[in-house]
Amino acid sequence: MNKLVILREEETNPYYDPRKSRNGGGYHQPRYDFTYGAWEGTFHDTSCGDFGTRYGVFISNGEKKYHAGWGTMDDNWSSNFPNQFPEPDFYKDFKETFDVRIPMENEV
Numbered sequence: 001m002n003k004l005v006i007l008r009e010e011e012t013n014p015y016y017d018p019r020k021s022r023n024g025g026g027y028h029q030p031r032y033d034f035t036y037g038a039w040e041g042t043f044h045d046t047s048c049g050d051f052g053t054r055y056g057v058f059i060s061n062g063e064k065k066y067h068a069g070w071g072t073m074d075d076n077w078s079s080n081f082p083n084q085f086p087e088p089d090f091y092k093d094f095k096e097t098f099d100v101r102i103p104m105e106n107e108v
Contacts (some may be wrong), residue, residue: 002093008033010046023049032098038062038088043098047071055100061086070103079103 012090013029020026031044041059048054052072059066064086083104085091095101 002096003036003087003098004088005034005035006032006091006097012046022052034097036093037087038089039087043094043100045098045100048073055080057094069104077103079105079107080106 010023010031010033011083015025016028017024017026019029021034027048029044030044031042034041034043036059039059039061041057044056046056054069054071054073056058056069059069066079066081066085068077068081070077070079079102081102081104083106091102
């Protein structure tokens with residue numbers, strides 16, 4: 001069972017317009033605040049239509065913190081996500097919720 005709970009979704013592109021979302025500047029660029037058990041996180045999608053993808057995720061349980069930034073629009077990928085996250089199903093649930101896979105630290 002998916003334990004990822006979206007607490008808030010916010011549109012971060014003030015010019016968002018679905019009619020212009022391909023190459024007209026109206027890209028949907030949401031930020032999500034979520035929880036996963038004792039973990040709190042954010043996921044930000046600043047992709048730009050046909051120009052490419054750009055994602056960022058941050059998650060913390062107060063003791064451990066993980067972050068990643070990646071996409072086809074960014075040559076400076078970074079990730080400190082381990083191959084095995086402390087919560088066994090987190091990567092699967094994240095992918096099911098956001099349709100994006102988080103890269104691991106050994107992939108960047």
